[in-house]
Amino acid sequence: MKKGFLTALVAGAVLASAGTAGSASAAVTTPADLVKATLADRSAALQDGNSVALDAHYLASASKLKAHEQQRVQKLRKQLQDTWPGKIISITSTPKVASTDVTGNSATVKAYDEMEIVWIPTQDAYTETIVAKGPNGEITSKFGTWHDVALANVGGKWLITSDSYDEGPGLTKSPDFVAPKSSTLDSYEPQALTPGTQPQTLYTWTYNHQAAANYADAYWSSYNGSYKNFNPVGGDCANFVSQSLRAGGQPDDGSWYYRNAGGSTADDAWTYAWVNNQGLRDWARNTSRGITYSDYSQLMVGDIVNYDWDWNGTYDHVTIVVQAGANALIDSHNNDRYHVPYNYSSSQGMSFTHLYTWP
Known part of the structure; x- marks a missing residue:
């Protein structure tokens, strides 16, 4: 190589x-x-x-x-x-x-x-x-x-x-870059899953992994205006992956959803699990939508990858897999990536989550 x-x-x-x-x-x-x-x-x-x-x-x-x-x-x-x-x-x-x-x-x-x-x-x-x-x-x-x-x-x-400019963890950040003064995403608290938050009709859904990947390819740099862009307030990575999962057929539930109230995104509503990468991973596991694993060679299209940039046990970023296998390719927001090897940064801890095709 x-x-x-x-x-x-x-x-x-x-x-x-x-x-x-x-x-x-x-x-x-x-x-x-x-x-x-x-x-x-x-x-x-x-x-x-x-x-x-x-x-x-x-x-x-x-x-x-x-x-x-x-x-x-x-x-x-x-x-x-x-x-x-x-x-x-x-x-x-x-x-x-x-x-x-x-x-x-x-x-x-x-x-x-x-x-x-x-x-x-x-x-x-x-x-x-x-x-x-x-x-x-x-x-x-x-x-x-x-x-x-x-x-x-x-x-x-x-x-x-x-x-x-900031090219993202693992790449470079210019000496002139000034990070946002605050992140409103940090103010969202994890929401505990309670009985009744998962609609009983979940058993009727089917997750189309390729449809999720196709959505990611379509909107990796041209953001979908039907959703708020969270880059200015902490990052759009989880929002982008959540959109892709929804496009693949994952149904909203009480702990994972985005609701557009009208033509503008100013009054939209969303949950912690939708916009936070750690929350998204935990939601997929805790609702039995998916299962985490550690063997990168098993990565499948439509799965998600979480990254722990500083190895402190808290995940900082999430991407969606668009090409399966040991050299899987991903799409992401913040920073924007299209068909990039999943391990494009050489120093991060990773967690992989497979989303089930059906319950």
């Missing part, structure tokens, strides 16, 4: 990718242009290892950010080499600018970076063929990250002064 990855790093496709990013940099005329060129160059550097060109996008005084970007390239290249289950063909970015505000020689840009990794799995990586592949057997994985960028115009040239 490591040999295959390194072979891909020196392939001709690497030079082509880096050249494309360089052309974009040469055409920079606006703050948005610079941000898009920078994000493209960051991905090119992950593939060819040449991060020197990145420095030209930043103001000299942004020394901590410049150093971080250099270190990020080396860290993520090593992480891909150590954990990715196949040969990487290309790493590219599709930056999407959400807003730009220019005031004199200062500007701010809010952009969403969709980094795409095209790769061919090792021959024994997958025994099932659920995930769509390209003509040569390639798989496309995607990482989505929001960037809040500040820029200054110096001598007629726009340069980045700060870039606030």
Whole structure:
């Protein structure tokens, strides 16, 4: 696996990718242009290892950010080499600018970076063929990250002064990132399951694992407007997985539900188990909707994976499996992931929960 990855790093496709990013940099005329060129160059550097060109996008005084970007390239290249289950063909970015505000020689840009990794799995990586592949057997994985960028115009040239982003545990967080001051999700207390909270009609439901995965694929980056986005208040991971389970046929009950009262999400109601990753895991186990297990080779489509980032016994994140097997792929929110290996971070405790097809 490591040999295959390194072979891909020196392939001709690497030079082509880096050249494309360089052309974009040469055409920079606006703050948005610079941000898009920078994000493209960051991905090119992950593939060819040449991060020197990145420095030209930043103001000299942004020394901590410049150093971080250099270190990020080396860290993520090593992480891909150590954990990715196949040969990487290309790493590219599709930056999407959400807003730009220019005031004199200062500007701010809010952009969403969709980094795409095209790769061919090792021959024994997958025994099932659920995930769509390209003509040569390639798989496309995607990482989505929001960037809040500040820029200054110096001598007629726009340069980045700060870039606030968090790629998620196991990846990197910029030195400019400021976490939300409070999390309203933390204020939700676990709800004890009491007799009568589980409708007796549960015995009529069927969980379609593939339908749950299809929903996750459809909404991994384009959030469903029928539900509140919990990213600003603590994280949307459990909300996203709960939506996927519901799309697969899991019926609401008294301890796990989301109720949309009308056209707006402002007056919606939800339970702790719906929006909290630990609560979701406990709900699945305590209501006999599923069973936890520890053998990653048994991961099935529509199962969920909980992560304990700091090994303190409390789970911090949850994802949904969209490709079965020992090298399972997952989708998630916060951070946004599409068809990414379930162990994309090299240092976390994990718990797997299989959702039953029927009671």
